[in-house]
Amino acid sequence: MVKTLRVVAGCLLFTSIVLGSISDTPRQNPHLMLGGYQVLAADFHIHSFPLSWGVLSPWDTVVEARRQGLDAIAMTPHNHTWVAKVGQRFSTWSGGPIVLAGEEIHSIGYHMLAIGVRNSIPWRQPAGSAIDEIHRQNGVAIAAHPIRSYSAYDAEAMRKLDAAEVVHPLGLRNEALASQLRDFYEHAHVTAIGDTDYHLGPLAPHVGEMGLCRTYVFVRERTGMDILDALRKGRTLVYDREHTYGDPAMIQLAAEDGRLPKLAWTGREHHFSTLLSGSLGVLGLLLCSFLFGRTAGVTAHRL
Amino acid sequence: MSAWLGFKRPLFLAFVLGCTVSFLTARTLTLRLVVPEMVSWAFVPLIEIAVLAAVCRRDCRNIPFAELIDSFFGGYRPWLLWMTGICAIWSLLSPASKPLDWTLSIVWMLGGVVFAVVWSLFIDFRFFRAVLQRSPAVAARELAMHRFISWTLILAVIGGPTIWSDITGRLW
Numbered sequence: 001m002v003k004t005l006r007v008v009a010g011c012l013l014f015t016s017i018v019l020g021s022i023s024d025t026p027r028q029n030p031h032l033m034l035g036g037y038q039v040l041a042a043d044f045h046i047h048s049f050p051l052s053w054g055v056l057s058p059w060d061t062v063v064e065a066r067r068q069g070l071d072a073i074a075m076t077p078h079n080h081t082w083v084a085k086v087g088q089r090f091s092t093w094s095g096g097p098i099v100l101a102g103e104e105i106h107s108i109g110y111h112m113l114a115i116g117v118r119n120s121i122p123w124r125q126p127a128g129s130a131i132d133e134i135h136r137q138n139g140v141a142i143a144a145h146p147i148r149s150y151s152a153y154d155a156e157a158m159r160k161l162d163a164a165e166v167v168h169p170l171g172l173r174n175e176a177l178a179s180q181l182r183d184f185y186e187h188a189h190v191t192a193i194g195d196t197d198y199h200l201g202p203l204a205p206h207v208g209e210m211g212l213c214r215t216y217v218f219v220r221e222r223t224g225m226d227i228l229d230a231l232r233k234g235r236t237l238v239y240d241r242e243h244t245y246g247d248p249a250m251i252q253l254a255a256e257d258g259r260l261p262k263l264a265w266t267g268r269e270h271h272f273s274t275l276l277s278g279s280l281g282v283l284g285l286l287l288c289s290f291l292f293g294r295t296a297g298v299t300a301h302r303l
Numbered sequence: 304m305s306a307w308l309g310f311k312r313p314l315f316l317a318f319v320l321g322c323t324v325s326f327l328t329a330r331t332l333t334l335r336l337v338v339p340e341m342v343s344w345a346f347v348p349l350i351e352i353a354v355l356a357a358v359c360r361r362d363c364r365n366i367p368f369a370e371l372i373d374s375f376f377g378g379y380r381p382w383l384l385w386m387t388g389i390c391a392i393w394s395l396l397s398p399a400s401k402p403l404d405w406t407l408s409i410v411w412m413l414g415g416v417v418f419a420v421v422w423s424l425f426i427d428f429r430f431f432r433a434v435l436q437r438s439p440a441v442a443a444r445e446l447a448m449h450r451f452i453s454w455t456l457i458l459a460v461i462g463g464p465t466i467w468s469d470i471t472g473r474l475w
Binding site: 013016021024049050051055056067080123274279281289 | 312315319322324325326327328329330331332333334335336337339340343344377379380383384386387390391394395405460461462463464465467468469472
């Protein structure tokens with residue numbers, strides 16, 4: 001009986017993996033040109049495994065970014081940069097999206113993204129001096145999810161900041177937090193950013209699917225340097241369900257063209273085959289989990 | 304045969320970890336995620352085995368280590384069921400967009416983890432008592448030592464810098 005159940009579980013898992021692999025298609029990502037700029041879809045706040053409460057390895061992060069139709073990502077491990085550099089090298093080697101190495105400075109009172117930096121930045125310092133260090137490394141400083149509990153930015157730091165996350169999964173679920181993000185952005189007068197803060201996958205309380213919130217960056221050339229330059233100069237567009245943030249000229253360009261607003265909220269469609277594959281996989285895992293506790297040999301007698 | 308006995312359950316645990324990452328990312332099982340993430344997360348069973356070897360080093364003379372591993376990893380059933388629940392929620396529901404599904408996912412994530420911790424503690428306590436023939440006090444001490452060392456190492460790999468800055472930042 002147990003043997004039969006094991007065979008059934010194995011068949012369910014095998015079928016699920018085959019179906020799931022076949023139906024695992026990437027999100028559409030048409031190339032857009034607006035006003036002489038290439039428009040790139042980017043997510044600048046992505047955590048990988050290990051050391052940052054992420055689940056995906058750096059190489060799978062790069063592959064997933066491509067699957068989600070992202071042209072560029074910034075890998076931002078907590079208080080270090082080496083995982084981001086691994087992802088960057090893998091993407092260069094595999095022809096993946098542009099990967100900007102960076103880190104999330106996980107300090108007390110504020111979290112800040114340092115994008116395009118080479119070396120890790122000490123987290124035990126006020127926001128203003130951390131921004132100076134980011135700029136010394138030719139990086140860009142982005143206020144990460146600056147809701148009230150993460151917004152220890154004094155006037156000097158606000159003046160030095162390059163950008164702020166105005167759209168974040170926190171705000172998609174909670175209007176009060178969305179309002180705090182908007183207030184910070186309007187007060188700071190910086191470049192608008194929409195990020196996912198990808199950590200433990202979509203089930204974690206504060207985060208979403210990679211690329212769920214994204215920033216559209218207007219660049220002349222598809223390079224990391226050009227993306228950083230666009231961030232410094234404010235050439236971005238970010239959509240949430242009701243608002244559009246960013247450079248007014250870019251907002252007008254996108255509105256006249258009409259494609260970008262539609263593209264921004266076109267989610268991934270889940271096919272029947274994905275649902276079927278998932279159901280079979282769950283059944284297979286459930287069966288295996290029940291069979292897993294059974295012991296054999298000497299230990300069975302003792303237990 | 305003996306080596307396979309010590310290998311199969313840790314391997315299966317790594318497989319389920321790979322499957323969970325695949326479900327969290329793609330809502331289904333896909334080869335491109337299951338296999339590489341199984342390799343990435345193999346550190347969990349490896350740490351568990353290393354700490355088990357350290358805690359039970361005296362017993363390896365009496366019981367083959369492969370059997371010890373096999374018996375010990377039998378206690379992972381609560382965790383497997385918890386991870387399967389996570390997979391089911393993300394595969395069949397829409398926690399990212401529906402508030403009720405999201406609430407259910409949080410209840411399972413947090414409530415389920417408490418249930419899994421308590422149940423697995425009970426199973427592992429029985430392992431130390433019945434398999435390793437420890438007295439209740441020694442079984443409790445060794446189980447606590449195993450849990451402390453292995454979980455500290457696992458958490459350090461998953462989120463070390465964050466935990467460090469959270470703890471020291473509050474003392475600073």
